Amino acid sequence: MNVGEQPLLVILVALVAGIAIGRFWSGGLWWNRSERRRSGPASIHYILGLDFLASRQIDRAVSELTLAARENTEAIEIYLILGNLLREKGQIERAIQIHQSILHRPGISPSERAHGLLCLGMDFKKAGLRNRAMDTLQKVVELEPKNAYALKNLVKIYEEEHDWEQALRMEEKLSGATGESDSTLRAFLFDQIGQAAWQAEAGARAARCFDDAIRTEPRLPPPYIHYGDMLEEQGQLEQAEARWLSLATEHPRFAYLVFDRLERVREKLDRSGNMEELYQLVIDRDDKDSHAHLALARLRAAAGAHDEAFKLELQAVRANPHALAVHLEVWKSIAESSERSDWISSYLEEVSRSAYFLDPYVCIKCNYRANGILWRCPHCQEWDTFVEERVELVEP
Template sequence: MAFLTEWFWFFLFLPLAALSGWIIGRRGGQRHGDTQVSRLSSTYFRGLNYLLNEQPDKAIELFLHIAELDKETFETQVALGHLFRRRGEVDRAIRLHQGLVQRADLSDAQRVQALLALGEDYMRSGLLDRAETVFTDLARIDQRAPQALKHLIGIYQAERDWEKAIDNARRYEEVTTEPMGKLIAQFECELAERHRTANSVDAARAAVARAYQADAGSVRAGIIEGRIESDAGNSEAAIRAFERAARHDPDYLPEVLPSLLAGYEQVGDLSGARAFLSEMCEHYRGIAPVLALTRLVERQDGVAAARAYLARQLKDRPSVRGEAALIDLTLAEGADASATLHDLKHITDQLLVRNPSYRCTQCGFGARTHHWQCPSCKEWGTIKPLLNYAVV
């Protein structure tokens, strides 16, 4: 892989070196140009020889020398900075790109390119404050600098400055026409969670409303709204919010079920809970609504009815968690095979402990607890409960 990378840079610098010689020849006269072209060619092929002998450091030094022979080789110097950054030599990339930014002879497009490269150097080195300054300046210089805005969004996400992340996401959407509603809704939900934690109920509700404006189908906004109303004692409003979230994306049903069922308990509407769970069993392939409905059947109709219902359901949707629940019900009935069932129960419980409960649909990251932003690929709203996961 490293060898192929060096060949990539070989083919990159070949036309750039030739172009440098052509420029020199045009500007300084044919004879002087021929001399410079010869020097560039000699230096270039020495660098190629270093690459072939797996001496990339010496090759880089020579390619840098090519750039120094003619200050107009802007693209060559930018490419060298990218090479330094890719190799982890961020300090050298920063020095090179700083030198470019300070040049007075750059065109506006070149200055934007140099600033963008410098900001990316700072990001790579973890100097987010400097990167923020560069990208902010760049956005002022060029109002249509989408890459700078995108980097600013990433910086403000890392700093958890959600207001600025929202502002830059909206600007990015205006510049590129790329829809940013779902991402903006996630940022608004972060604000809502912050306000909810601080007991600022009105501010939390306002943030949820803005999240819905950005993404009318935001599941997270529905979940947060349900929790806000539940905390405030508005059980019926909480039920509506949780049901809205579950209907929009049934994959999140396991996330809302405990709070949703608690809301039904508060208002004393177990028949409503059974009706909703029956509806979800038709639309959700996982085991969560089945297990929740089994608990309600057990409470209202007894253990035998619950065990019979669950056994029927497991024929169509086999599940380790469903098996564990069926074992519990069988043990509660006092069946003769208690000893065997106890052993099977122990094995099943061990399997459940080792399995992740959530998985990222983007990168496959597995987790025991839910994250709205994947710790691995950093995508938002991609971690969902596994189909056979349920907390009821």
């Protein structure tokens, strides 16, 4: 193989293994000069194999690379690529055999061993053999403590295992290796560890984890919510109120997530009157917050101010016309109203000006839709990717 082919090969291997070049593969030492010499001159099958790979003709690439591997059994990289291609094609057993055969070769260098183990670990991961994948990727990390690709995959596997503490440990090593810290992921992991500690009745430890989560990424609601829930369960109502209130006032966009909780705990503390002030505060900061409009409407209706409540509900329709909950509230009010036909006319007028969908939340990574906010996407498994879908009015 000549020098000019090196970058192409790196990119192709990366494509096959799903590696984003430069970001995850910190080692990069695999193709050093002495190893390259062992590969010998490139065969026509090798070149054709890479060509087919570049044009995504995987079956033909596999055929050519198989021929190339037979011609030059010393060329470890051909076997690595071939194994990775077979894995991607779903022939995982063959991929495992090929990658294991590389590891059994006498005299391979530590970086070759690390790369072979990395490929093998990805085979096990794809096969759903998480424990073997973990063991294998851990061996990569023992050989190359800063192998970001191995660490990144270990984080994901520990997450799948719900082993949040190990996932956090790997994330710490990963940020040590890359110099970049994923504060969102860390905060979610702290929150998960906190919940597990709470369930294990280790309240003090849970409190520390929730605090760590909030300090790491203050804009994420779950730690505030869970911390408050735990404090409420422990009978510390004022402290629970304080946690939820700090979410509601510092991040009003998420205030609605704690409306019910605050109503409940403030009733017990005999200060229900403070709710109106909070709803008004949220509306003042964002007049499109339908949750706050509906909550305030409920308060007004309970106080007998039905006209005012209905107006607030119509404002909620205008703010968030695709949320079914908003329409349900309106129809409940209409059903109880003595001026039914007037109210129906106002409602129809409001709705006819709005376009709406039924599912108001969507994952920005994969477009998965859900009826409410989710913190981890069930489709693409990413954290914190859901946004409320707000539809602009259709121009007549």
